[in-house]
Amino acid sequence: MTALDRLSATIATRRGADPDTSWTAKLLAKGPEKCAEKFGEEAIEAIIEAVKGDRARLTSEAADVLYHLLVMLAARDLSLDDVLAELERREGTSGIAEKATRSPARP
Template identity: 85%
Template sequence: MTLHRLAATIEARKGADPDSSWTAKLLAKGPEKCAEKFGEEAIEAIIEAVKGDRGRLTSEAADVLYHLLVMLAARDVTLADVEAELARRESRSGLAEKAARG
């Protein structure tokens, strides 16, 4: 799956020279900067969703997924961790899950 390959590539860049890759550069700036960049990309995706440009939204959504994985990696949260949480929630209805989280 593409997301798993991307997550593995991001993980491999964790110790890389920041001058060697954009991912390594982001990770070297720390979790806060990674979170900030994720937020910027999320806002850009929201703007494109409101505008209704399918192609631009698709592009921004890809950026959001990439930056989400970078942000997670910066805090040592893996894609497998997120998948496990989604699997745990699968057994509940969306409304019951929301109510349980308060």
């Protein structure tokens, strides 16, 4: 089991936890929109650190991005396994070819 698998499992168990004692439960209780907002904030912070070139800060922010991505997915009843299955489906397909199969409304 990878660290991401363990984190995903922890997030799933915190779903029903007391929001006063669990940051994850607090985020999930605020709904998918708030979870998406937090993910966006963390992604921007990671971008800033990537531009600055501070490896330690980027590593920390990247960890936050992964955590908040998993929380956002959980808020919409999606799992890490769902995302991994999609990655496996795309495996061996060039990014250009994969993008060409998308409908025009989907970037």
